[in-house]
Amino acid sequence: MKKILCGLLFCAGNILAQGIQNGQVSGNFQSNSQIYFEDTDLGITADNLPSEVFLTNSFANIIYSTKNFSAGIRYEANQNALLGFDKRYNGEAITYRYAQFKKDGLDITVGNFYEQFGSGMILRAYEERNLGYDNAFDGVRLKYSPTKGVYLKSLVGRQRLYFDKAEGIVRGIDGEISLNETFTALAETKTQILLGASFVSKFQKDLDPIYILPENVASMAGRFTIYHGKWNVGAEYVYKYNDPSATNNFIYKEGQALLANLSYSQRGFGFSIAAKRIDNMSSNSDRNLKGQEVSVNYLPALTKQHAYTLATIYPYGTIANGEMGLQAELNYKVKKGSLIGGKYGMGLIANFSNAYSIHQAQIDAFTPINETGTLGYTSNFFKLGDEKYFQELSIELSRKINRKLKVIGTFINTHYNSTAIVGYDYHGMIKANIIVLETQYKIKSKHSIRAEFQHLSSQQHEGNWAMGLVEYTISPHYFFAIQNLYNYGNETKKIHYPNISAGYTKGTTRFALGYGKQRQGIFCVGGVCREVPKANGISLSITSSF
């Protein structure tokens, strides 16, 4: 017995060594930690501090890949999760593992995977670590391309819910055809057309004694994109059958979404306009869970994502139950040597976006809108609702003054409906004007200093803010930054939020250490938001990959 066992292990070891030699092992690691302190200005007392004092979110991915095969795992340890992240993320486990192989044109993935059909409004599983968002599927996915230009995908799976899985089973199939590649006659035409269609169905048992709930909820989507020289036009329409859930108050209305865009771009100039309408489109793997925990789809917010601190005080989050709006963006580089452009040219980015509620009318004289267990409401597809949710105009000009100095100036005007967009305690429309001036000066080779001055003026909510930031970088390794936000316009409490940070980067490894105060706010990515609690503390973040 011993001899056989030894023999087997020896063989296995040899094969393993050979297999490993033909493949690649790679991975990455990230850790964000914070120590929290008391702060009388911010009203943080010993009672509100987390008892652990030190909180950390970490994860590591390891992937093994060869030509036709790859497998990977991710280990997550949130012991305990940082403030602002759902406490159900506390814990440690392998939360992601998969094996993927390609054979005869068929691409098979088993285990956890992320996937998107079209724009994602019918189905999208993705991760956004900074939001604590991860709705990966655990199941099987097949991808196949029967002929050139035709792509088919099908999947079955259950979605991740913290360290567990949601109850519902999601099945989906998506087909896309690139007409110009499939039909060789069209290969050289100037107009390129892509068509796609998807069908998704989710299953969850109905155990409710009062309501007759649909166990299989289906959605269908169709999309097209046409490229013609410098022009591009596309649209996607999604229809979802009755899906009573906690998010829509258990109404039996169908859901519809339409996203359309048109753009033109050539070297030095680009213009795009997009419009969308969303009506009762929240879709969850578990009809009883509210929020975005196990969302099957992704409803993009058609607003500009800002990076400047004061510009992110009032970020927009998509309202799945119904909204419509549009966005227009202009990108232009004024030529070098022209009058306005100056010696090096000037960059211009202008953006306008808005969102309104959708029109809602009672289904009959007796039933109030959104009453549980009814069809909910009717909605005229082309009519706007009464409430404005959001509106923003932003203009950014960037100019290189000389070899050492660059300047970027930004102006933003925002209307933010704080009653509808649940995030702040304030009720009413917050109107704010934000100006930002950023300058970058090259002191000498590899040494550069960057300064930002920002100002937000508003007569609502917390009033005016002023912010200053100075950052010194030594290429390619070091950065030091010091900043302060001052809420001088606040009627009750004028608070300073100072912060210093420093970091070291080498290759793919980056360390950053920071100390200071953080204001209470909302952090959004793509229309999905998370609250960030106020804090005073030291933060450390480490990231690396190999």
Place this chain on the structure above:
Amino acid sequence: MKRLLFTIILSATSLVCLAQDKASPFPSIDIKSIQGKLVNTDAFENGNQPIVVSFWATWCKPCAKELDAISEVYEEWQEETGVKVIAISIDDTRNAAKVAPYANGKDWPFEIYLDSNSDLKRALNVNAIPHTFLLNANKEIVWQHTSYFDGDEEELYKEILKL
């Protein structure tokens, strides 16, 4: 027992050796071109000259700074080394339609691709952007760097010259 031990040590050392192997092949992943066509990363080619692959997004300011800085010296770089820069956007649907107008509005001379499902980003273990890779003539990754400080493009150029 000795054989078992020897095999384990052999496998372990092969693993360690590989992990430290500097030149790793570029993964074979499907992404989309700016014309919406499915393209496999195997199709990236530059006639045996170096390739720079840089991950960016329309909302990432340092990424824009890095690509702006490279575009200013791109002509010189190409003359001297023949390098090609491929910029891969990880923008999702919210911004995907704006990628072409944005890149063109900034007058970038690079090849732009979209990795909306983040498949390539995951396969390359990219955590934060900007993250830039340098591929040699055999399309192997020989150097990579995360984040961007003013002047980092000079370090990138030094690495390109080494090839």
Place this chain on the structure above:
Amino acid sequence: MKSINYLFSLLTVLTISFTSCDVIEGPFTEDIVVNGCEGKCRKIFLEDYTGHKCGNCPRAAEKAAELKDIYGDQLVVVAVHAGFFAWPSGTHFTTDFTTDAGDEWDTQFGNSTAGNPNGMVNRTGYTEASHILQHSQWAQKIDELLQLEPEVYIELAASYNSSNHSISISSITEILQSISAPLNINILISESGIIAYQTDYAADPQEIEDYEHNHVMRKSLTGSWGVDLGQNTYKAGDLIETSYNIDLDENWIAENISIVAFISNTNTYEVIQAEEIHLIE
């Protein structure tokens, strides 16, 4: 190649045919059959973990009220105010609806961590970590548990002394079937009809000044985890009596007070019977 074609087409056809689509035509509700009960019925204990600053919580309260209408005496509802949204704050939300026992339950069962509103039905599922239920799941759990036979029965009696605003309570627990587990009895005081502020995201303005809070747990007379009934096994016919006297807080209105009792398994926390009486009929 061709066989892969075939395989894939087959797989997709199978996926499509198995993923049917249910479209429900009205009416959307079923006529719920509540088997009325004579004599010593099983009663279900529903705890609604809530808070006056929790804007989604009125939905759960409405659900609890709807279920109380349907199930009547067979459902005992208690609203436990605990966690961040229940803390007093600002100028409007000054009432402190929290209780020591409620806070300990919240810490033990993790209700506010899971996000309010949520609730528990008979605290079942604690050992499998599936005890926290969204309000849309309460009905199915209540329905499921009502199918079971009652194991014990609680008889409650209370009298009110208006001169010193105090009450005396007596309870007799009758064992109906043999049980081989330790049991605890919990006795609470709850008050309905309290008018105070409540946040409701579906209302305009969102802060409702004259919201009626019902079934609010005011105090536990038996500590956080109840009082042991004294034995490790019980046989049918056993009777255990307990009695309590308590002074009511001056703000509490006697006409709106109810006495709630529930018997739970000391180890698994599962509630096997509940009872509720109004102080003043």
